[in-house]
Amino acid sequence: MEHAHATAQALSLSLSVSYLRYIPLFPLLGVLFNIFLGHRLGRKAVNIVSPGMVFLSFLVSLHAFWNLPEGGRLVDTMWLWISSGTLHVDFALQVDQLSAMMILVVTGVGFLIHVYSTGYMAHDHDVARYFAYLNLFTASMLLLVLGENLLLLFVGWEGVGLCSYLLIGFWYTDDEKASAGKKAFIVNRVGDAGFLLGLFLLFWTLGESNVWTLSFSTIQQHIAAVPAEVATVICLLLFVGAAGKSAQIPLYVWLPDAMAGPTPVSALIHAATMVTAGIYMIARLNFLYALSPTALSVVATVGAATAFFAATIGLVQTDIKKVLAYSTVSQLGYMFLALGVGAYTAGVFHLMTHAFFKALLFLGAGSVIHGMSDEQDITKMGGLKSKMPVTFWTFFIACLAIAGVPGLSGFFSKDLILEEAYASPLGSPMLWLVGTIGAGMTAFYMFRLLFVTFFGENRASHEVQHHIHESPASMTVPLAILAVLSIVGGYFPLLHFLSPLFGEHHEPHVAPLIKYLPTVVGLGGIALAYVMYVLNPAIADNMARGLSAFHKLLFNKYYIDEIYDAVIVRPIVGMSNWLWKVWDAIVIDGTVNGAAHTMEANGSLLRLWQNGNVQNYALSFLIGAMAILGYYLW
Amino acid sequence: MVSAVIFLPLLAAVLLLFMAKEEEELARRFALGVALVTFVISLGLLVNFDSSKADFQFVERVPWIADFGIHYYVGVDGISLFLVLLTTFLVPIVLLASWDVHSRVKEYLFFFLMLETGMLGALVALDLFLFYVFWEVMLIPMYFLIGVWGGARRIYAAIKFLLYTMVGSLLMLVAILYLAYLHNAQYGAVTFDLLQLYNLKIPEQTQLWLFAAFALSFAIKVPLFPFHTWLPDAHVEAPTGGSVILAGVLLKMGTYGFLRFALPLFPDAAHAAVPTIMALSVIGIIYGALVAMVQPDLKKLVAYSSVSHLGFVMLGMFAFNMQGIAGSVYQMLNHGISTGALFLLVGVVYERRHTRLISDYGGLWKQMPVYASVFLVTMLSSIGLPGLNGFVGEFLIMLGAFKANVWAGAFAVSGVVLGAVYMLWMYQRVIFGELKHEENKKLTDLSPREIAIFTPLLALMLLMGLYPQPFLTRMEKSIEATLARVERKTAVVQVEPVEPPPVQVVAER
Numbered sequence A: 001m002e003h004a005h006a007t008a009q010a011l012s013l014s015l016s017v018s019y020l021r022y023i024p025l026f027p028l029l030g031v032l033f034n035i036f037l038g039h040r041l042g043r044k045a046v047n048i049v050s051p052g053m054v055f056l057s058f059l060v061s062l063h064a065f066w067n068l069p070e071g072g073r074l075v076d077t078m079w080l081w082i083s084s085g086t087l088h089v090d091f092a093l094q095v096d097q098l099s100a101m102m103i104l105v106v107t108g109v110g111f112l113i114h115v116y117s118t119g120y121m122a123h124d125h126d127v128a129r130y131f132a133y134l135n136l137f138t139a140s141m142l143l144l145v146l147g148e149n150l151l152l153l154f155v156g157w158e159g160v161g162l163c164s165y166l167l168i169g170f171w172y173t174d175d176e177k178a179s180a181g182k183k184a185f186i187v188n189r190v191g192d193a194g195f196l197l198g199l200f201l202l203f204w205t206l207g208e209s210n211v212w213t214l215s216f217s218t219i220q221q222h223i224a225a226v227p228a229e230v231a232t233v234i235c236l237l238l239f240v241g242a243a244g245k246s247a248q249i250p251l252y253v254w255l256p257d258a259m260a261g262p263t264p265v266s267a268l269i270h271a272a273t274m275v276t277a278g279i280y281m282i283a284r285l286n287f288l289y290a291l292s293p294t295a296l297s298v299v300a301t302v303g304a305a306t307a308f309f310a311a312t313i314g315l316v317q318t319d320i321k322k323v324l325a326y327s328t329v330s331q332l333g334y335m336f337l338a339l340g341v342g343a344y345t346a347g348v349f350h351l352m353t354h355a356f357f358k359a360l361l362f363l364g365a366g367s368v369i370h371g372m373s374d375e376q377d378i379t380k381m382g383g384l385k386s387k388m389p390v391t392f393w394t395f396f397i398a399c400l401a402i403a404g405v406p407g408l409s410g411f412f413s414k415d416l417i418l419e420e421a422y423a424s425p426l427g428s429p430m431l432w433l434v435g436t437i438g439a440g441m442t443a444f445y446m447f448r449l450l451f452v453t454f455f456g457e458n459r460a461s462h463e464v465q466h467h468i469h470e471s472p473a474s475m476t477v478p479l480a481i482l483a484v485l486s487i488v489g490g491y492f493p494l495l496h497f498l499s500p501l502f503g504e505h506h507e508p509h510v511a512p513l514i515k516y517l518p519t520v521v522g523l524g525g526i527a528l529a530y531v532m533y534v535l536n537p538a539i540a541d542n543m544a545r546g547l548s549a550f551h552k553l554l555f556n557k558y559y560i561d562e563i564y565d566a567v568i569v570r571p572i573v574g575m576s577n578w579l580w581k582v583w584d585a586i587v588i589d590g591t592v593n594g595a596a597h598t599m600e601a602n603g604s605l606l607r608l609w610q611n612g613n614v615q616n617y618a619l620s621f622l623i624g625a626m627a628i629l630g631y632y633l634w
Numbered sequence B: 001m002v003s004a005v006i007f008l009p010l011l012a013a014v015l016l017l018f019m020a021k022e023e024e025e026l027a028r029r030f031a032l033g034v035a036l037v038t039f040v041i042s043l044g045l046l047v048n049f050d051s052s053k054a055d056f057q058f059v060e061r062v063p064w065i066a067d068f069g070i071h072y073y074v075g076v077d078g079i080s081l082f083l084v085l086l087t088t089f090l091v092p093i094v095l096l097a098s099w100d101v102h103s104r105v106k107e108y109l110f111f112f113l114m115l116e117t118g119m120l121g122a123l124v125a126l127d128l129f130l131f132y133v134f135w136e137v138m139l140i141p142m143y144f145l146i147g148v149w150g151g152a153r154r155i156y157a158a159i160k161f162l163l164y165t166m167v168g169s170l171l172m173l174v175a176i177l178y179l180a181y182l183h184n185a186q187y188g189a190v191t192f193d194l195l196q197l198y199n200l201k202i203p204e205q206t207q208l209w210l211f212a213a214f215a216l217s218f219a220i221k222v223p224l225f226p227f228h229t230w231l232p233d234a235h236v237e238a239p240t241g242g243s244v245i246l247a248g249v250l251l252k253m254g255t256y257g258f259l260r261f262a263l264p265l266f267p268d269a270a271h272a273a274v275p276t277i278m279a280l281s282v283i284g285i286i287y288g289a290l291v292a293m294v295q296p297d298l299k300k301l302v303a304y305s306s307v308s309h310l311g312f313v314m315l316g317m318f319a320f321n322m323q324g325i326a327g328s329v330y331q332m333l334n335h336g337i338s339t340g341a342l343f344l345l346v347g348v349v350y351e352r353r354h355t356r357l358i359s360d361y362g363g364l365w366k367q368m369p370v371y372a373s374v375f376l377v378t379m380l381s382s383i384g385l386p387g388l389n390g391f392v393g394e395f396l397i398m399l400g401a402f403k404a405n406v407w408a409g410a411f412a413v414s415g416v417v418l419g420a421v422y423m424l425w426m427y428q429r430v431i432f433g434e435l436k437h438e439e440n441k442k443l444t445d446l447s448p449r450e451i452a453i454f455t456p457l458l459a460l461m462l463l464m465g466l467y468p469q470p471f472l473t474r475m476e477k478s479i480e481a482t483l484a485r486v487e488r489k490t491a492v493v494q495v496e497p498v499e500p501p502p503v504q505v506v507a508e509r
Helices: A002-010 A022-036 A038-066 A097-120 A127-146 A150-168 A175-208 A216-221 A228-245 A254-260 A263-272 A274-284 A293-314 A320-340 A344-371 A389-403 A409-423 A429-454 A462-467 A473-491 A512-535 A538-546 A548-555 A557-602 A604-609 A614-633 B002-017 B024-048 B078-100 B105-124 B128-149 B154-187 B204-221 B230-237 B240-265 B267-293 B298-317 B322-353 B369-382 B389-404 B406-431 B438-442 B448-466 B469-487
Strands: A014-016 A073-084 A087-095 B057-065 B070-076
Touching: A022 A038, A022 A127, A038 A097, A038 A127, A073 A150, A073 B322, A073 B389, A073 B469, A087 A097, A087 A127, A087 A150, A097 A127, A097 A263, A097 A274, A097 A344, A097 A473, A127 A150, A127 A263, A127 A274, A150 A175, A150 A228, A150 A254, A150 A263, A150 A274, A150 B389, A175 A228, A175 A254, A175 B389, A175 B406, A228 A274, A228 A293, A254 A263, A254 A320, A263 A274, A263 A320, A263 A344, A274 A320, A274 A344, A293 A320, A293 A429, A320 A344, A320 A409, A320 A429, A344 A389, A344 A409, A344 A473, A389 A409, A389 A429, A389 A473, A389 A512, A409 A429, A409 A473, A409 A512, A429 A512, A512 A538, A538 A548, A548 A557, A557 B267, B002 B024, B002 B057, B002 B070, B002 B078, B002 B105, B024 B057, B024 B078, B024 B105, B070 B078, B070 B105, B070 B128, B078 B105, B078 B240, B078 B322, B078 B448, B078 B469, B105 B128, B105 B240, B128 B154, B128 B240, B154 B204, B154 B230, B204 B240, B204 B267, B230 B240, B230 B298, B240 B267, B240 B298, B240 B322, B240 B469, B267 B298, B267 B389, B267 B406, B267 B469, B298 B322, B298 B389, B298 B406, B322 B369, B322 B389, B322 B448, B322 B469, B369 B389, B369 B406, B369 B448, B389 B406, B389 B448
Parallel strands: A014 A073
Antiparallel strands: A073 A087, B057 B070
């Protein structure tokens, strides 16, 4: 087959193996187990099998990681998936440095979150369904990062979207939660439309040079066949997809609503893994984006704008999960900023550290919500430091990490992004500045959250206060492990590890001011939060009152949802109703019925025939047919 | 073998007439048994099909009305093969799903089996006259199925269905006769043999008229926007089984007709029609989805979604490239399975609650988790989730359409978004939320019989999503042949008359 030898060339460093398939297969077995046996065998079996399957895939991932050839990749081709004309797509998985890191994060963090879930969902009666979805998510996410071609990536891409939909609306009897799930899916589909168009254009563009492939390695090999201006269009279309999945302006609106799902889901899907799919995809296609500085600058600008914009909303939210949601949107913006200035390594680095500390933050929040009898409003919390010590200390570490305090993981990755934003040929002082201000806001809102939740007096009702308790070990152990990772994650030699894909990493040279200012701003943010929410809480109230219009605007998220509703949703529904009731019923059917009536009125003879007797119709039909036939034959 | 598949149901239908009226259970079992046997025999076609050949296989050709050059001429290629299988697959499912039809059971089964013969015959006929006979044979049972076993406005819907389709088919008949006449004029012999008629050289102007006559007939059947308004009425009034067959197979007769007849017979006209048909297809995709979105009635929603899906099928076909047409044929199968399953799902709750209004449901997951899960997978298949069947078809169609016309491809992609909108919204209102209606608290989940109905459908959705190659490979050569015929322009047609192929009587039966 023509495409077989094309790929063979590209893979001088690729090793054919047949065990990669087990990485997504184990969680898939978990899905089947939970669907068909979960209810029958009960909670205990579900709690063992579901995380167990993810752990098995973690082990296989480690095996793949250790056996990864230096600078090469592993490929597991299973079957020819779709072949039609010039299109040939294999169902094939690959592990290279990027995928190796991703599968370790997905299965590692994923396993911890599965374990945590056994504690968090201990009182839910539908735990088998929950784990069926969660396992399915893990399998899809693994397919997304293991897919050897763009179409298989898309399978995983839609699969995680589906699981996100199902898990956000897991408590389906609540209509609001079900709506949030639907919104997530639909907004993502808007992005997917862009993704598909980008894929089509890429496929046919390469085809013009007689390269028929969707396989990443072959595309890379023939990337020179893509003209720069076409590359720009392809990259921008794919970026629409990335903006949907990774919640960037203008498609971020689904992510805050997605917090309706169970909190471990928010940690796994809406912080650590799925939402980073857009970053993964662009990093995966870095050779394509490299062709288009225009597209990259759009990516960087949208990323920086989102990082800033979402941070401003995060400043004033009072729902613990909403703060974290906007923080995630903002942090994803930083990753896109890195990609956009060509610093793929930095972006992927932040993807990993963020997976650790943001998963930790969400799980910590879940522990708080669990302990506070499902309360999510931080204004009704306070003083949890002593009552939930493990949760507090781990949450504190995560806050330090995300705020960019030196020594912790977030410091390394965020600093690197900002330095690159300044020093890279595609960077600019403006991008650096926006990112730096965002960093200050990040530190501020995270410590605001910490202080309001864990310090001061508890403001909950007596009833709730009475029940506050530290979470069980199934929840606190994952917190502790993630806390360790949030500290040491910055020391992983990831930059060198990824060099076969993105080139050897060189520390950018920037002036000390540029290098240290983000850290200083971050520490300033922490200090400000301390003053405003611990030392003198009156300041915060006064500010909110003094700037009430602005506060209201931020609190209501700039009314973006309302604007979308008024400008897009309602006009479409209105138009659809008009199409149905006026166009379909009156115009088209009216014409048809009118024609029928006219015929009936004019043809009194016809009326004799139209007696509703089908035999007569059939007979006249046959006679007519024979008559016409006869006419032509004689 | 082909004839056995076609006429076994008719034979059984005739035998049914000799059965005592009271023997309902026996009649059901007998009809189901025959339908299953028919399916098994049709699997023989699949097994023995040679995917390396573009020609028609399992050909049977005997003179019928020799004076008029009319033959009983049937055969199967990679395009009709799977549509035949889809038909023989769906009929037993529908019969099993009709177990709770209790009025005039014998007649009901009689019409279904007769319908099956009509559909199968139309799919394998290689003689235009024969095709026309089967085409009309399909119409009558469907008319009765809607008119007798239908809902409140069944008479209106049945007559609308009949008139709409008859208007189209009359014009087609005239065009068919004219083709035979043309053949007589050019080669000195009257024939309705499709393969010989493919060789006619027809002036472009004439092609346009003839194409229009065929296209109108097929476009109504598809239905292509704006000829679709009979469909929602017919679906809403038809009994569940009727809806399944109507959506699953009858609509495909329109798209199949384009591919088998209108395109290769009139290639120049087809090329000239590309902009129009593409535009109508894209309008249909978006229009169908938008109107589906605001339907309060479940069946109407599914009916309008068919308009959208069939728009995809037409769009892919008129891309005139491999991916587009392969996707188009694949999507015909997908639509038969997924939309068939959707109508069956609506039937399940209609049977229990006697309402199709979305607002009468809500919160069904709590009461019917198995039903809700089956519904979920079916819905995902219908909106083209990768990993399930719908994606493969939609993807190939959009890929092909994008090549043919970037804007058509771009607009079609919006159908992907809108499809999710109407389906997810409907699903939410039916399945999620609180069980707010008292009547719904007594609903029972799927029975073993119903599970037996849905299991093969779900299995196919998965198989066709993950492993489409066995299907695509068998289609490929026939699609290439069709493409070659469509590419042929009048200018390059060879002038010498073509020898008619030797008459071969296949004594397989």
